[in-house]
Amino acid sequence: xxxxxxxxxxxxxxxxxxxxxxxxxxxxxxxxxxxxxxxxxxxxxxxxxxxxxxxxxxxxxxxxxxxxxxxxxxxxxxxxxxxxxxxxxxxxxxxxxxxxxxxxxxxxxxxxxxxxxxxxxxxxxxxxxxxxxxxxxxx
Amino acid sequence: xxxxxxxxxxxxxxxxxxxxxxxxxxxxxxxxxxxxxxxxxxxxxxxxxxxxxxxxxxxxxxxxxxxxxxxxxxxxxxxxxxxxxxxxxxxxxxxxxxxxxxxxxxxxxxxxxxxxxxxxxxxxxxxxxxxxxxxxxxxxxxxxxxxxxxxxxxxxxxxxxxxxxxxxxxxxxxxxxxxxxxxxxxxxxxxxxxxxxxxxxxxxxxxxxxxxxxxxxxxxxxxxxxxxxxxxxxxxxxxxxxxxxxxxxxxxxxxxxxxxxxxxxxxxxxxxxxxxxxxxxxxxxxxxxxxxxxxxxxxxxxxxxxxxxxxxxxxxxxxxxxxxxxxxxxxxxxxxxxxxxxxxxxxxxxxxxxxxxxxxxxxxxxxxxxxxxxxxxxxxxxxxxxxxxxxxxxxxxxxxxxxxxxxxxxxxxxxxxx
Numbered sequence: 001x002x003x004x005x006x007x008x009x010x011x012x013x014x015x016x017x018x019x020x021x022x023x024x025x026x027x028x029x030x031x032x033x034x035x036x037x038x039x040x041x042x043x044x045x046x047x048x049x050x051x052x053x054x055x056x057x058x059x060x061x062x063x064x065x066x067x068x069x070x071x072x073x074x075x076x077x078x079x080x081x082x083x084x085x086x087x088x089x090x091x092x093x094x095x096x097x098x099x100x101x102x103x104x105x106x107x108x109x110x111x112x113x114x115x116x117x118x119x120x121x122x123x124x125x126x127x128x129x130x131x132x133x134x135x136x137x138x139x
Numbered sequence: 140x141x142x143x144x145x146x147x148x149x150x151x152x153x154x155x156x157x158x159x160x161x162x163x164x165x166x167x168x169x170x171x172x173x174x175x176x177x178x179x180x181x182x183x184x185x186x187x188x189x190x191x192x193x194x195x196x197x198x199x200x201x202x203x204x205x206x207x208x209x210x211x212x213x214x215x216x217x218x219x220x221x222x223x224x225x226x227x228x229x230x231x232x233x234x235x236x237x238x239x240x241x242x243x244x245x246x247x248x249x250x251x252x253x254x255x256x257x258x259x260x261x262x263x264x265x266x267x268x269x270x271x272x273x274x275x276x277x278x279x280x281x282x283x284x285x286x287x288x289x290x291x292x293x294x295x296x297x298x299x300x301x302x303x304x305x306x307x308x309x310x311x312x313x314x315x316x317x318x319x320x321x322x323x324x325x326x327x328x329x330x331x332x333x334x335x336x337x338x339x340x341x342x343x344x345x346x347x348x349x350x351x352x353x354x355x356x357x358x359x360x361x362x363x364x365x366x367x368x369x370x371x372x373x374x375x376x377x378x379x380x381x382x383x384x385x386x387x388x389x390x391x392x393x394x395x396x397x398x399x400x401x402x403x404x405x406x407x408x409x410x411x412x413x414x415x416x417x418x419x420x421x422x423x424x425x426x427x428x429x430x431x432x433x434x435x436x437x438x439x440x441x442x443x444x445x446x447x448x449x450x451x452x453x454x455x456x457x458x459x460x461x462x463x464x465x466x467x468x469x470x471x472x473x474x475x476x477x478x479x480x481x482x483x484x485x486x487x488x489x490x491x492x493x494x495x496x497x498x499x500x501x502x503x504x505x506x507x508x509x510x511x512x513x514x515x516x517x518x519x520x521x522x523x524x525x526x527x528x529x530x531x532x533x534x535x536x537x538x539x540x541x542x543x544x545x546x547x548x549x550x551x552x553x554x555x556x557x
Contacts, residue, residue: 039511064495
């Protein structure tokens with residue numbers, strides 16, 4: 001399979017065409033918006049939290065198929081999970097959901113949703129796994 | 140070399156296929172073909188440039204302006220010869236060409252060394268709505284530091300500067316500097332810099348032109364343009380990365396304090412004070428990018444052999460061809476002026492497809508295009524698009540590369556249909 005076939009596996013295209021949890025929540029307990037300075041893409045995450053558990057989650061914003069599919073898959077994964085579980089999510093988990101390898105530029109597309117989610121929940125503002133070594137980029 | 144000899148009165152078009160043979164990247168074995176349509180981001184490098192740099196490192200690597208031994212003299216001569224070549228290429232004096240790291244550093248040099256002396260609270264800096272971040276952010280920083288105001292020449296619906304607004308923007312005499320891009324890296328618009336500089340001068344302002352997309356692609360006569368400063372960069376004009384140029388009118392450069400302090404930029408150093416070196420070395424602190432200067436000199440020589448009129452004609456012919464082919468793609472919107480009023484840059488959007496997705500499909504076809512905001516976020520905001528994809532050309536670019544892009548766009552359109 002070529003890198004291209006990998007990248008646009010039907011799974012990703014399905015989430016891109018039919019995103020789950022897309023939209024905004026009325027009076028969310030947590031809302032956070034972040035952007036990818038490389039391409040200007042933005043994602044906002046709205047959460048309803050009950051007893052330390054994500055009762056409802058929606059994402060909104062714009063982005064490429066990778067960032068939109070990752071957001072959709074991430075929301076599906078964390079719905080009903082405890083905030084403690086969300087805290088343990090890292091970039092490997094997102095890559096596993098997407099099922100693909102990503103180069104340093106597209107990696108930021110894939111991780112924008114997780115970065116936004118974690119920043120909203122815990123005030124963690126660096127890119128997931130950033131301390132493992134940098135992928136810089138031009139803005 | 141693909142094209143040689145004296146240019147005849149009627150210039151034959153460039154033979155891009157023959158020129159391509161001068162660029163090793165196109166003959167390097169790879170898994171898929173290379174259709175390189177991103178020369179506005181960086182150009183490819185001809186063998187002559189690579190060899191010139193290699194000869195320096197292998198044959199006469201030494202620091203410049205210091206050693207009195209043979210290879211140091213040789214290196215100094217090669218470095219200064221590159222400066223003279225660049226100066227002649229843009230019709231400037233050699234002392235008016237300062238080597239920097241790139242266009243961005245050249246503009247920052249002016250913002251610091253000229254701006255901090257001449258821009259005060261209540262003054263204004265006039266830019267345009269189509270500036271690259273490199274000719275926007277340094278002025279934002281200066282304006283904030285000095286309490287100065289930023290003004291902008293607006294763009295019209297066709298992506299051209301609205302010059303009718305210029306007299307009003309200059310009218311109160313508070314504008315100290317006008318910063319304008321010569322050729323937009325997104326729209327391909329060729330701006331009337333000569334006219335803008337003329338009006339700026341009459342209003343008591345100096346003009347800085349961002350020539351990053353013009354000097355590499357068309358004949359540029361800085362004296363005829365009447366600008367006070369110009370910035371351009373080697374890596375977009377077939378030369379190496381790591382070196383760029385600031386042009387400054389000699390009288391202005393003479394009056395400016397240095398930008399960076401250190402070795403080479405001084406004449407005399409005492410423990411508590413120093414005297415500055417002459418132009419242009421006053422602005423070249425520390426050991427400069429010597430091999431890169433030598434490479435830039437070779438790039439200029441190569442471009443002169445091609446002839447900049449012919450390079451420009453080739454770029455524009457390919458841009459027209461691209462516009463014709465893009466018109467066949469449903470849902471495609473081209474940004475910028477109509478054909479005939481643009482250079483070799485074509486940015487576009489395709490339906491609601493994200494430019495990253497377009498570029499990824501094109502990459503699978505071996506087609507390299509830029510996707511994103513091209514370091515011009517305010518311009519994209521103004522155009523009402525989030526981001527765009529961009530094809531751009533140089534002397535080695537072929538129609539078949541554009542054809543490959545069109546095939547990829549059809550594939551992307553079908554793949555991402557919702």
